[in-house]
Amino acid sequence: MDRVYLIGAGPGSADLITLRGARVLGRSRVVLHDALVDEQLQVLGPQARWVDVGKRGFTDSTAQARINDLLVEEARGGGIVVRLKGGDPSIFGRLDEELEALARAGIACEVVPGVTAAIAAAADLRRPLTRRGSGRSVALVTAMTRSGALVAARGADTEVFYMAGRQLGALAGRLIQAGWTPDTPATVVSRAGWPDRLESDHLVGTLEDACVLHGGRPTVVIVGIGAAPLDGGATASSEAGPVSASALPNALAPPAPTLPAAPPKP
């Protein structure tokens, strides 16, 4: 029996996946992927059967149970099975439920990390999440509890809220209750890491203004020092942009066999 790889695709464009993740896709038999994963990733695994398990909605626990069952079933079919998740699987990826299902079935698995949305948003904005002297900590938080209640705290110098896009006004109220002042910088980025990302600067007290621009899009909200622009205007307004994808084969193909071999297992 082969094994299951739970891979972080990164939060947007296909080229934010790691080399390790791309390599596993190229050897896989089947890929069970989230709706949020860039369809262009399919070119990295053209031999595989790609199954979109995201369409039914991940908030439904029945849907998650069906995904767990499908993962086990496909793993028993042999070959390499990939569970491809947007962002990083260990951060709000519901990885625990899938790992436990695989463990119960006795199926070997490995997690390949990815770029999480907060990190991609910081790169897009050119605003580091930690700052020397003033930003010693960054928390990645979902404001939504299992029961659907909205909560917020003030536990780090910068907090990045995931999945809060539909409730920015309520989030602002909770942030102020938790001790953030209304004039704290708050930046909203939707579709971080994608070509059509949008970003807007607010204060905690005026966060609700972001609803119109970002409505209906996957959103992260950065609150605190990490939302503040740097001195000198090193912001997302610069002219820089990613290089063209066409350089990829030349950059990678010849030297790749000398990359490090698989690590020994402890």
Place this chain on the structure above:
Amino acid sequence: MDRVYLIGAGPGSADLITLRGARVLGRSRVVLHDALVDEQLQVLGPQARWVDVGKRGFTDSTAQARINDLLVEEARGGGIVVRLKGGDPSIFGRLDEELEALARAGIACEVVPGVTAAIAAAADLRRPLTRRGSGRSVALVTAMTRSGALVAARGADTEVFYMAGRQLGALAGRLIQAGWTPDTPATVVSRAGWPDRLESDHLVGTLEDACVLHGGRPTVVIVGIGAAPLDGGATASSEAGPVSASALPNALAPPAPTLPAAPPKP
């Protein structure tokens, strides 16, 4: 004039860099890299001049000023200049100082995100940093202040401490002062993402025991629910392992030109 790319190499093995980062390396003229970056990455940019700017130590602010100056000087020499950092540049990467130096010099730049050590450690351990129902937040923290004091808080369900490897006993004391109970799970991972990573499970009260195993190695300490093993034994003891690096050219070379083009700038 070309531009500067500040790229996260990921925290270990060369294959944890993103496709985007690898592509830029393949087009670069010069690469200024940290000491912690895998030397095997050089095969992705054999045409570039590779300069190790990490050897002098990053805790010295004079050394950082020299790196800033070198970055500006190289950027003025034309071509693509890469600043390659271990992990992700926006998380404890001292990105702010380099972005500000580039902005002052009027040099266009872009940040390419990477996998940060906490995320790689979670993948290595197969223990998600967030847990449905019990882990709504994860904080990435440096326990060390600018003045050299050691501090800790309890601001999230899981906290991951960077750069605390030399002071685990003192960190344990601070954690207990901050409200963590001595029986809270605490897992130490050194060289996360590398083939020779080491991991050990402790409690906050016995964290100091980890000093011997991990001494002198780059270390992250996971405290709280994210350090707890999952049900069913989905731990790092499974037999799974990364695929061989030799699959890389076949996986990437043919389809790469159809990857998404450079995103439009807002």
